[in-house]
Amino acid sequence: MNFYDSEKMSDLLTNHGYERTEVQDDADLIIINTCHIREKASEKLFSDLGRIKKLKDKKDIKLAVTGCVAQAEGDQIKSRAPYVDFITGPQSYHRIPETLRELSLGKKVSPILEFHPNEKFDNLEYGKEYKGPTSFVTIQEGCDKFCTFCVVPYTRGAEFSRSISEIKDEIYSLTDQGVCEVTLLGQNVNSWHGLDTLGNERGLAHLISEISSIEKIKRIRYTTSHPLDMDEELIHAHKNISKLMPYLHLPVQSGSDKILNAMNRRHTAKEYIQIIDKIRKINPNIALSGDFIVGFPGENDKDFEDTIDLIENVQFAQSYSFKYSIRPGTPASILDTQVPESTKKERLSKLQKVLFSQQHKFNLKFIGNEVNVLIEKTGGRENQIMGRSEYMQSVYINDNVGSIGDIKKIKVTHAGQNSLKSL
Numbered sequence: 001m002n003f004y005d006s007e008k009m010s011d012l013l014t015n016h017g018y019e020r021t022e023v024q025d026d027a028d029l030i031i032i033n034t035c036h037i038r039e040k041a042s043e044k045l046f047s048d049l050g051r052i053k054k055l056k057d058k059k060d061i062k063l064a065v066t067g068c069v070a071q072a073e074g075d076q077i078k079s080r081a082p083y084v085d086f087i088t089g090p091q092s093y094h095r096i097p098e099t100l101r102e103l104s105l106g107k108k109v110s111p112i113l114e115f116h117p118n119e120k121f122d123n124l125e126y127g128k129e130y131k132g133p134t135s136f137v138t139i140q141e142g143c144d145k146f147c148t149f150c151v152v153p154y155t156r157g158a159e160f161s162r163s164i165s166e167i168k169d170e171i172y173s174l175t176d177q178g179v180c181e182v183t184l185l186g187q188n189v190n191s192w193h194g195l196d197t198l199g200n201e202r203g204l205a206h207l208i209s210e211i212s213s214i215e216k217i218k219r220i221r222y223t224t225s226h227p228l229d230m231d232e233e234l235i236h237a238h239k240n241i242s243k244l245m246p247y248l249h250l251p252v253q254s255g256s257d258k259i260l261n262a263m264n265r266r267h268t269a270k271e272y273i274q275i276i277d278k279i280r281k282i283n284p285n286i287a288l289s290g291d292f293i294v295g296f297p298g299e300n301d302k303d304f305e306d307t308i309d310l311i312e313n314v315q316f317a318q319s320y321s322f323k324y325s326i327r328p329g330t331p332a333s334i335l336d337t338q339v340p341e342s343t344k345k346e347r348l349s350k351l352q353k354v355l356f357s358q359q360h361k362f363n364l365k366f367i368g369n370e371v372n373v374l375i376e377k378t379g380g381r382e383n384q385i386m387g388r389s390e391y392m393q394s395v396y397i398n399d400n401v402g403s404i405g406d407i408k409k410i411k412v413t414h415a416g417q418n419s420l421k422s423l
């Protein structure tokens with residue numbers, strides 16, 4: 001979502017006379033858009049700030065911090081780095097042009113940390129430049145789930161769904177910029193709800209079906225979902241809506257019921273597996289992905305083994321796994337059953353071994369088969385292009401096969417842990 005937010009800030013500023021540069025030394029304005037989800041991500045801000053301070057000492061540039069670290073630690077940023085010109089939370093970046101105007105008039109500006117998602121989306125501006133074939137679209141923000149390890153409900157605020165018409169307008173504008181694949185975004189994307197043309201309350205499956213009627217859109221994805229919001233209509237959409245890709249990212253975090261309960265995930269390991277079974281019955285080929293946390297407070301060897309058992313049972317095609325990271329202000333941060341760092345490290349390495357081997361096994365099944373690839377960009381090597389299969393795998397191919405934006409049938413000849421190749 002930060003990637004999407006950064007793009008939106010860029011679109012907004014482009015429409016206010018700024019021009020994007022990839023060269024930091026050329027910039028008149030540097031915005032650091034931050035993530036607060038784990039400690040490592042937020043600590044990165046202060047090392048980046050130190051580096052940019054040196055540049056700022058030499059040249060008149062404006063420096064801003066936006067995103068969730070700004071929201072959660074605005075005051076600390078101001079005291080640790082007083083040379084930062086302005087601080088804006090994730091719900092207020094539409095106010096950046098106005099803030100820049102005030103700064104240019106020599107006014108002092110306070111951190112903008114209000115929660116007005118409605119106002120933000122009303123003030124978004126569409127970009128005009130070619131974007132490439134694939135784009136994110138935020139359809140939902142915030143979270144009401146309050147998992148005990150997570151900062152999102154505090155930094156992004158309560159759940160908010162954008163309207164169908166607003167989302168479709170943005171997608172029409174993206175198709176004018178070359179986009180044919182959209183990934184619908186939300187911290188809790190499948191809690192999205194909105195009114196249809198008859199005024200009835202509908203869920204994400206209906207929105208996906210509406211988007212699939214946009215001719216220029218060929219592929220639809222969504223992320224990130226919560227197991228409790230995987231309703232029947234959404235599960236069936238993976239069979240009924242051909243533009244919806246056969247890939248589902250459904251975080252489970254742990255396979256231990258004791259830990260799931262302590263995390264306030266509100267489902268058991270068995271219930272998660274039942275959802276997966278239902279989805280596989282509807283679409284046996286679907287690629288499954290998950291998020292995992294090891295070393296949540298109170299997690300013992302047996303709990304960790306339960307997570308491994310769940311992974312063995314489900315068989316994931318992709319995954320994201322993390323050591324539990326204490327986040328200030330969250331209920332889990334004050335538990336006195338914190339797991340030592342060395343145990344977390346050991347468990348993460350064991351967990352990833354299993355997950356990465358499953359990913360490789362999933363990819364190996366494709367050797368000799370054809371996959372549909374949306375070509376996204378040039379590859380790392382000469383004469384190489386890169387695209388994605390319907391199952392989200394990166395596929396590297398020779399550049400004489402097609403152009404960026406094409407969807408091509410490709411015969412897979414090689415499969416690694418992280419990508420497929422056709423040579």
Ligand code: 5AD
Nearest residue numbers: 149150251291292322323324325327
């Ligand atoms: N520590 C480690 N991982 C976390 N995540 C969220 N909060 C934490 C935390 N405090 C992970 C979860 C979530 C993903 C986006 O980040 O797995 O699904």
Ligand code: SF4
Nearest residue numbers: 143145146147150152
């Ligand atoms: Fe955080 Fe996701 Fe839990 Fe919401 S559902 S609190 S975003 S982990």
